[in-house]
Amino acid sequence: MQIKEAPETFDVIIVGSGAGGGMATKILSEAGLNIAVIEAGPFFDPANPESRTQLKWSYESPRRGASSTRDFGDFDAAYGGWNIEGEPYTKKNGTKFDWFRSRMLGGRTNHWGRISLRFGPLDFKRKSLDGLGDDWPISYDDVKPYYDKVDKLIGVFGSNENLPNDPDGFFLPAPKPRLHEMYYIKGARKANVPVYPSRLSILTKAINNERGVCFYCSQCNRSCSAYADFSSGSCLIFPAQKSGGQIRLYTDSMVREVVTDDSGKATGVIFINKQDRKEYKLNARVIVLAASACSSARILLNSKSKIHKDGLGNSSGLVGRYLHDSTGAGRAAFVPDLMNRETYNEDGVGGMHVYTPWWGDNKKLNFPRGYHIEISGGLRMPAYGFGFDMDVLNKFIGARVGGYGNGLRDDVKKFYGAIIGLSGRGESIPLESNYCEIDPDVVDEWGIPVLRFHYQWSKHERLQAKHMHDTFEEIIDGMGGYALGDMPTEADDFGLLAPGRIIHEVGTTRMGNDPKKSVTNKYQQLHDVDNVFIVDAGPFVSQADKNPTWTILALSWRTCDYIVGELKRQNI
Amino acid sequence: MNRRDSLKSILLGSVATGLALNGCSSNETKPEGMPKPDDTPLYGRTESEKLRDKELFESIFFNEHELLTIAVLCDIILPKSPAYASATEADTVAFIEFIVKDIQEHQIPMRGGLMWLDSFSNKLYNKEFIKCSEEEQFYICDQIAYPGQTKPELIQGEAFFTRLRNLTLTGYYTSKIGIDELGYKGNTSNVWDGVPDHILKKHGFEYEEEWLAKCVDQSKRGDVAQWDDKGNLIS
Numbered sequence A: 001m002q003i004k005e006a007p008e009t010f011d012v013i014i015v016g017s018g019a020g021g022g023m024a025t026k027i028l029s030e031a032g033l034n035i036a037v038i039e040a041g042p043f044f045d046p047a048n049p050e051s052r053t054q055l056k057w058s059y060e061s062p063r064r065g066a067s068s069t070r071d072f073g074d075f076d077a078a079y080g081g082w083n084i085e086g087e088p089y090t091k092k093n094g095t096k097f098d099w100f101r102s103r104m105l106g107g108r109t110n111h112w113g114r115i116s117l118r119f120g121p122l123d124f125k126r127k128s129l130d131g132l133g134d135d136w137p138i139s140y141d142d143v144k145p146y147y148d149k150v151d152k153l154i155g156v157f158g159s160n161e162n163l164p165n166d167p168d169g170f171f172l173p174a175p176k177p178r179l180h181e182m183y184y185i186k187g188a189r190k191a192n193v194p195v196y197p198s199r200l201s202i203l204t205k206a207i208n209n210e211r212g213v214c215f216y217c218s219q220c221n222r223s224c225s226a227y228a229d230f231s232s233g234s235c236l237i238f239p240a241q242k243s244g245g246q247i248r249l250y251t252d253s254m255v256r257e258v259v260t261d262d263s264g265k266a267t268g269v270i271f272i273n274k275q276d277r278k279e280y281k282l283n284a285r286v287i288v289l290a291a292s293a294c295s296s297a298r299i300l301l302n303s304k305s306k307i308h309k310d311g312l313g314n315s316s317g318l319v320g321r322y323l324h325d326s327t328g329a330g331r332a333a334f335v336p337d338l339m340n341r342e343t344y345n346e347d348g349v350g351g352m353h354v355y356t357p358w359w360g361d362n363k364k365l366n367f368p369r370g371y372h373i374e375i376s377g378g379l380r381m382p383a384y385g386f387g388f389d390m391d392v393l394n395k396f397i398g399a400r401v402g403g404y405g406n407g408l409r410d411d412v413k414k415f416y417g418a419i420i421g422l423s424g425r426g427e428s429i430p431l432e433s434n435y436c437e438i439d440p441d442v443v444d445e446w447g448i449p450v451l452r453f454h455y456q457w458s459k460h461e462r463l464q465a466k467h468m469h470d471t472f473e474e475i476i477d478g479m480g481g482y483a484l485g486d487m488p489t490e491a492d493d494f495g496l497l498a499p500g501r502i503i504h505e506v507g508t509t510r511m512g513n514d515p516k517k518s519v520t521n522k523y524q525q526l527h528d529v530d531n532v533f534i535v536d537a538g539p540f541v542s543q544a545d546k547n548p549t550w551t552i553l554a555l556s557w558r559t560c561d562y563i564v565g566e567l568k569r570q571n572i
Numbered sequence B: 001m002n003r004r005d006s007l008k009s010i011l012l013g014s015v016a017t018g019l020a021l022n023g024c025s026s027n028e029t030k031p032e033g034m035p036k037p038d039d040t041p042l043y044g045r046t047e048s049e050k051l052r053d054k055e056l057f058e059s060i061f062f063n064e065h066e067l068l069t070i071a072v073l074c075d076i077i078l079p080k081s082p083a084y085a086s087a088t089e090a091d092t093v094a095f096i097e098f099i100v101k102d103i104q105e106h107q108i109p110m111r112g113g114l115m116w117l118d119s120f121s122n123k124l125y126n127k128e129f130i131k132c133s134e135e136e137q138f139y140i141c142d143q144i145a146y147p148g149q150t151k152p153e154l155i156q157g158e159a160f161f162t163r164l165r166n167l168t169l170t171g172y173y174t175s176k177i178g179i180d181e182l183g184y185k186g187n188t189s190n191v192w193d194g195v196p197d198h199i200l201k202k203h204g205f206e207y208e209e210e211w212l213a214k215c216v217d218q219s220k221r222g223d224v225a226q227w228d229d230k231g232n233l234i235s
Helices: A019-030 A126-130 A140-154 A179-190 A232-242 A293-301 A390-396 A407-415 A459-478 A490-495 A549-568 B003-022 B047-058 B064-077 B092-102 B104-125 B134-144 B152-173 B176-182 B197-202
Strands: A004-015 A034-038 A246-250 A253-260 A266-273 A278-289 A327-334 A371-377 A419-426 A435-443 A449-454 A532-534
Touching (some): A004 A019, A004 A266, A019 A034, A019 A232, A019 A246, A019 A278, A019 A549, A140 A549, A179 A371, A179 B197, A278 A293, A278 A549, A293 A435, A293 A449, A371 A459, A407 B152, A407 B176, A459 A490, B047 B092, B064 B092, B064 B104, B064 B152, B092 B104, B092 B152, B104 B134, B152 B176
Parallel strands (some): A004 A278, A034 A246
Antiparallel strands (some): A253 A266, A327 A419
16 A cells, blocks of 8 residues: 655644644644644544533433543543553553543643643752752743743733742733632641642633633633633644644544654654555655653654664664653542532633642652642532432441432431542653553554553652642641541551553653753754654653643643744754 | 332333333334434444444343332332322433443342342231331341341341342432432533622631632623733733
């Protein structure tokens, strides 16, 4: 079979349309470059009524929103999930690793929590502080101007608090706390844990005349039809198209490899069109990978040639290495003072209105790094699973357990909105021994060799999870609540979730000044091939106790400025 | 109409609604040339998801006796009263029929549990559960509806009843009738501006001035954001 080759040569091919790819599309197209964007899933526009789930009622789904079709429930916007039919991945040596992929224009930005936290000055220099992992080759000052620009372009609500490692920014005003969040504030303060307005990329105020303002349905995970939250399509790619950018979108197109010439320089990519199952080749002067940390590593490792025998950009042998996800643990609490609530519309924005950034002093603790705390609860729309916890709660308050008849209706109303969830999301230590690689035996349905994961948490992450749970219990106690379930023990890793579950995987193509110890340089350019760049979270040296998206966006913008400069100077 | 007949009509009505959604066995005859209604409910499905829903709707899991038994149990769990709708009126039976096909872990426990219930009923009264009088049905339920008080030899029955109660509560309170009864007021566009004062007070809270200063002034939500160099919002 002959590969079909497009006659034109693009200036830039961008692989992936999530946060990093979307930003690259906007910045590079606005610089006048001719762009091809290749996305492995279908076109998606949250404003399209055909695909819209926002403002649907639970009863509009025959499974009432259960997660049997989509991992985060029927109304979640992500197409894909932990497992995608026809696109497997494997694990070895007892590894537990779950890989969430969202196959659609905009990728995982369509459903994420919109928690938009800058990394702080300390987050770029961790090795200097605690001797673990490595320092980034850049500092907060290098990224700050881009964080500022991202704040202003996309919009994030929050508050300037002058904290040492959670920098101020250009924030939209925050929403007022909900009732259960007032209980959290009370409990946290009693436990000497600080609380601040949360920082989410949701428009509580207009940021321009194109996008809508939040109308408080709390459903950002369904992707906003008014474009009032950040999704890569609605906030970056569509505006770039509207402002006249030369952008060709290739959807349902799965990139297999980057093609290089005899000199080792990249000339284009080969992808498989999922509709006709044929191979196509596109050519470009510059290749920008933004397929996600693991997918970009997979593409590089599958791009073997005479010059790049172990895969593209892999002379260090480190492509796929230092894979790490955020730590995660959670606990639910029952708050008797929230029983028998008067109901009112408490949807608010999608996600928490308050949060706790890391506050601890590691010198006094038995683990490195930290975590932030996320809060959930409130008078939510009932969905599948609603009412399943009546027995547990009745047992808890010493009331009659079980039963039947109209008394159950009183139980349901008694407990509605009386549960608060606390989740810790923290920083793990990147290790060379945690990695993804190509499984020599397995291909997906597109014939592309798949990833095999090897990952073990260390004692650092386990001890951090223990600290999370100890803190949760203190806070819960402080708000007059009761932690549900048992405190997890060492036997179950202190409740530490499997790597991959927090969907913050980073580090597979980490940046550095030494080509032997890193895959990309400080501009996210491959050390080995100067016209290939990576703008997803692969180049992260360490993950911080923050969510990665805001940093992906800032670094993608920074890299694109560099690409434009290098093209002008004819260096690439 | 006796109780069983009324249940049967409600039940079959609700199942028929489910079937009508996919249009495969509707008794209605439509004039030729009329456009066919959309096969599946419109809630943002992908093509493969539409197909999955269609297959689930078209397959049948419970037989009529099982459905009738579920209906009787659902309405014992959430009965009709002057103030409230019954579980079957909220289409709970159709929901349960769908969800056991969708989440297959429910299938054996539900089917086996129904059989267990009839066996228990046969032992006690020499008749199937739905043929029992209301008093007899309540007596049976009393043996298995209260976790912690169940005789050891009836624990399997308790597990079944608990599962059915959970599914009935979920089915009911995710229906339009149930959501209205619960008092959920959201899922609508609005300008949210905090917890109502009297509720805050009732819980012993008030918003602090310092915190409110960081919060949105909803009268200016439409003004395009502008900041000074230091990141202070000035619009």
